[in-house]
Each structure stands twice: as C-alpha cells, then as structure tokens.
Amino acid sequence: MEKLTVGIICAPELPTKITKEILEELKKRFAQSVSNQIEWELDYKVDQLTGAAEQAHEIFDTAEKLKRQNNWNYVICLTDLPKHSVKHETVLADLDFDKRIGQISLPAFGFPPMKNRVKKSIIQVMQELYQANTLPPTTSNFNENKIKRQFPFSSIKKTHDIETESNVDARYLVIPAINGKLRVLAGMTFANRPWLLLTSFKPIIAVAFGTGAYSIIFTTLWQLSVNYSIFRLAALMLVSCISMIIWMIISHDLWEKPTKKGKKRIRILYNTATIFTLLIGVLVFYLILLVFFSIAIMVFVPPEMFKSVTELEGNVTLFSFLRLSWLGTSVAILAGAIGAGSANPEIVRNIAYGYRQYQRYKELQVENEKNTKEKTAE
Structure with missing residues (x-):
C-alpha cells in the first residue's frame, strides 16, 4: 500500500490548538473520504510566518520549503490572518x-464552534489536492453542497480566475461580500481570545469592586438609582464601558497606526477586531460585577431602610435593587477604567493582531539569525 504524508503548517495559538485536537481524527477521515488505498501519515509544524504573512505567496513559499525539508507529499496551512482577493472578497482557501x-x-469561519467545520474543510481541500494529481483534469472534484454546509447564511464560490497570484490554481470565496466581512470580523474576534482579558483584569477587579462596594453603602447612590430613568442608567453603562475600552487602547498602545507597508483596509479590520474583543471582555467583566453587587445589595441592604431613604412609592422589589446594582456597577467600571493601565500588558497587547504579527516577525527574525550563525560556524 502506498504511503503518503500530509504536513499541516499552523500559525501559533488558535490554529495550533485546533490542529492538535483534530490531527488523529484527520488520519482516519482521510482514509474514509480521500482514499482508502493510501496509508496516511500526518505531521504538523508551528510556523511564525504562517501567522504573520499577509500575502498568499509568502505562505506558499514557506510551505514549499518545509515540504521539501520534511519529505511531505502534501501540505495544508492554517493561518489566523484574514485573506482577501483584489476585489476585497473574503478568501476561505487557496490551492x-x-x-x-x-x-x-480561519477567520473566514466566523464565531465558534469552529473545530468541526475546520476539520471538514481540511478534508475537502485534501480531496481537491489529491484528486487534482490522480484524476483527469476534466473531472469535477468540488463538492459544493458539502462545503456550503459549513457556512450557514453564506455561500462558497470556487474560482480559477486568479490573475494576480500565479501560484494559486483555485480559490474558495465566501459570498456575498457583506457576509464574508462579518464572518472575518467575528473570526478575528474569536482568534483574539477575549476571555484571556479576564486573567489580566485582577488589579482592575480589585479597584472596581472596592469602589463599587464603597459607593453602594452611601444613600445618595440609592436615591439616584430610584430617580434615574432606564435610559440614563443604560447611557451610564455605555459611557463606563467605552471609557474602559478607550483607556485600555491608549494605555497599552493597542491601536494599529498607519505604516508604509500596511494597507489601510487591513489596519481598519485589525482595529475593529481589537475594539470588539475589548468590548466582549469588558461586558463580561461588567456582568460579573453586576451579579456580585446584586447579591451583596440583596443581602446587606434592608428593604425598609431603602424605602425610607429613597421615599420610594410602593414596595421595594427585586428590580429596585437591580437598579441600584446597575448604577453601582457603572460607577465601579468608571473607577476600574483608571486602573486599566495596570493590567498585564503582555496579555492585553496579545489580543491585537498587529502586535501578534510584530512579535511573530521578531521571533522569526531571531530564528533566522540563529540559523545563519549556525551555518556560518559549520
């Protein structure tokens, strides 16, 4: 039986995590879906350039080099960077x-769950690559319905008309364009792993919780919570969250600035993904504080005392306490915004695409210099 080796080159972080989780299953699925006459071997390698290069030809050149070095028969690259055609269409895959x-x-897949869809798309791409080298050129090997099922509310178009990139024979595009852009933005936000922000929020939580707990014992805040309208409470929440987002961007230098090399469209996409990532992190943080304050208020604030101080008409309800905790949380978030600069800078900066690319390029440069020195020493 013929033996073929497939190498998966993955960018650091999310692509590497997904690759490790699906590697063993892919081996079985290749035998079922690609060819059962082949003994499939799978290998993977984490590569910095795959997560830093914005041009397809750069990744293909690196993939070809690693393919020769490792004696692989096929290579599939997984990148967490968004890819676009010259017409600004969202690129799912190049072959x-x-x-x-x-x-x-990966950003073309949108929000999770992603692992299963990525696995099925890898199988589809592998089928294309294998059949292109074993079947006659006129044989259709694009299972359109199969890959469409991985993208609800969108469609997938395959094209061979790629004039600007000579090394790309076929390309999958997510259409319509607006769906592709929304998917990419959602996928980039997920790739930024906003949940990691919570681990860097420890000093902010301390400041915010302390301020909020201190403020809710003052009866002035009780009176304001009763007199403020729902609209005013919502506006205060919005202002507090935006303040924390802006301060985190400024204090940790997360905003992607114009450069000679960088494209304006990519820069806007990176900054938008950073804003959405911070927004998710801050909203989760807000919800956690809201729950804590709601419990504390219901335990420690006597309803009779609350009614007499605020001169509330009618009985004190659960909603009355929720209004107070809502206001207290917004005040706490405003205070926490001041302490946002003390969050772990490495974790916070790592949610920004531009910063991760810069770090990957630096690591790649160090690795290249090390290899150069070793060859010179020999």
Whole structure:
C-alpha cells in the first residue's frame, strides 16, 4: 500500500490548538473520504510566518520549503490572518495543485464552534489536492453542497480566475461580500481570545469592586438609582464601558497606526477586531460585577431602610435593587477604567493582531539569525 504524508503548517495559538485536537481524527477521515488505498501519515509544524504573512505567496513559499525539508507529499496551512482577493472578497482557501499545497484562513469561519467545520474543510481541500494529481483534469472534484454546509447564511464560490497570484490554481470565496466581512470580523474576534482579558483584569477587579462596594453603602447612590430613568442608567453603562475600552487602547498602545507597508483596509479590520474583543471582555467583566453587587445589595441592604431613604412609592422589589446594582456597577467600571493601565500588558497587547504579527516577525527574525550563525560556524 502506498504511503503518503500530509504536513499541516499552523500559525501559533488558535490554529495550533485546533490542529492538535483534530490531527488523529484527520488520519482516519482521510482514509474514509480521500482514499482508502493510501496509508496516511500526518505531521504538523508551528510556523511564525504562517501567522504573520499577509500575502498568499509568502505562505506558499514557506510551505514549499518545509515540504521539501520534511519529505511531505502534501501540505495544508492554517493561518489566523484574514485573506482577501483584489476585489476585497473574503478568501476561505487557496490551492496550488502542482505543488500540492493548500491554505485555509480561519477567520473566514466566523464565531465558534469552529473545530468541526475546520476539520471538514481540511478534508475537502485534501480531496481537491489529491484528486487534482490522480484524476483527469476534466473531472469535477468540488463538492459544493458539502462545503456550503459549513457556512450557514453564506455561500462558497470556487474560482480559477486568479490573475494576480500565479501560484494559486483555485480559490474558495465566501459570498456575498457583506457576509464574508462579518464572518472575518467575528473570526478575528474569536482568534483574539477575549476571555484571556479576564486573567489580566485582577488589579482592575480589585479597584472596581472596592469602589463599587464603597459607593453602594452611601444613600445618595440609592436615591439616584430610584430617580434615574432606564435610559440614563443604560447611557451610564455605555459611557463606563467605552471609557474602559478607550483607556485600555491608549494605555497599552493597542491601536494599529498607519505604516508604509500596511494597507489601510487591513489596519481598519485589525482595529475593529481589537475594539470588539475589548468590548466582549469588558461586558463580561461588567456582568460579573453586576451579579456580585446584586447579591451583596440583596443581602446587606434592608428593604425598609431603602424605602425610607429613597421615599420610594410602593414596595421595594427585586428590580429596585437591580437598579441600584446597575448604577453601582457603572460607577465601579468608571473607577476600574483608571486602573486599566495596570493590567498585564503582555496579555492585553496579545489580543491585537498587529502586535501578534510584530512579535511573530521578531521571533522569526531571531530564528533566522540563529540559523545563519549556525551555518556560518559549520
């Protein structure tokens, strides 16, 4: 039985995590879906450039080099960077049949769950690459319905008309364009892993919780909570969350600035993804404080005392206490925004695409210099 090796080159972090989780299952699925006459071997390698290069040809060149070095028969690259065509369409995958290399962009998958859809798309790409080298050129090997099922509310278009990139023989595009852009933004936000922000919020939580707990014992806040309208309470929440987001961006230098090399469209996409990532982190943080304050108020604030101080008409209800905790949380978030600069800078900066790319390029440069020195020493 013929033996073929497939190498998966993945960018650090999310692509690497997904690759490790699906690697063993892919081996079985290749035998079922690609060819059961082949003994499939799978290998993977984490590569910095795959998560830093914005051009398809850069990744393909690196993939071809690693393919030769590791004696792989096929290569599939997983990147967490968004890919676009010259017409600004969202690129899901690029394929080079001659070199037997495929590339998949994870942000095109949108929000999780993602692992199963990525696995099925890798199988589809592998089918394309294998059949392109074993079947006649006229044989259709694009299972459109199968790959469409991985993208509800969107469609997938396959095109061979790629004039600007000579090494790309086929390309999958997410259409319509607006759906593709929304998916990419959602996928980039997920790739930023906003939940990691909570681990850096410890000093902010201390400041915010202390301020909020201190403020809710004052009867002035009780009176304000009763007199403020729902609209005013919602506006205060919005202002407090935006303040924390802005301060985190400024204090940790998260905003992607114009450069000679960087494209304006990509820069806007990176900054938008950063804002959405911070928004999710701050909203979760807000919800956690809201729950804590709601419990504390219901335990420690006597309803009779609350009614007499605020001159509330009618009985004190659960909603009355929720209004107080809502206001107290907004005050606490405003105070926490001041302490946002003390959050773990490495974790916070790592949610920004531009910063991660910069770090990956630096690590790649160090690695290249090390290899150069070793060759010179020999």
